[in-house]
Amino acid sequence: MRTYLISYDLANPALNKHAVAQSIMAAGERWARPLEQTWYLSADLSERDLAERISGLLDTDDGLLVQSVDDQAVLTNTSLRWFRQRRAAEATAAGKITGDNVVAFPAPQPADNDEPELPLARAS
Numbered sequence: 001m002r003t004y005l006i007s008y009d010l011a012n013p014a015l016n017k018h019a020v021a022q023s024i025m026a027a028g029e030r031w032a033r034p035l036e037q038t039w040y041l042s043a044d045l046s047e048r049d050l051a052e053r054i055s056g057l058l059d060t061d062d063g064l065l066v067q068s069v070d071d072q073a074v075l076t077n078t079s080l081r082w083f084r085q086r087r088a089a090e091a092t093a094a095g096k097i098t099g100d101n102v103v104a105f106p107a108p109q110p111a112d113n114d115e116p117e118l119p120l121a122r123a124s
Helices: 013-027 047-055 088-094
Strands: 002-009 030-035 038-043 063-069 081-084 102-104
Touching: 002 047, 013 030, 013 038, 013 047, 047 063
Parallel strands: none
Antiparallel strands: 002 038, 002 063, 030 038, 030 081, 081 102
C-alpha cells in the first residue's frame, strides 16, 4: 500500500466538490485532509489509476496533482488524523460504530540542533 498526496484546484467548486471528495475517500484504505483541497490517501492503486478516477469528475479548467509520498511526510503547523473507510457490513453486524475509524499519525520529532529559533519578523 502506498501513500499519495492528492491536491486539486476546482474552477467552480460548487459543481463537483463533494463528488471529488467522495471519490478520493472511497479509493483507498485510509485518508486525511489537512487542507481544503489537499488529501493524503493510502491505497493499493497507482498514481495513474488515482488520476484517472478523479480526473473523470473534473472540468477542463480544473487542476489535479497526484504524487506518491513518504509515509513519514513532515507537516508543519498541521495536525493530521487518518480516517479509515467505514465498512457498512462491520457496522451493521456489530450494531454500532467502533472507535477504530481514527488512526494516529506520528508527529515529527523536534530537530536536534543547538541554534535558537529565529524571532518572527514585525511589520513596520
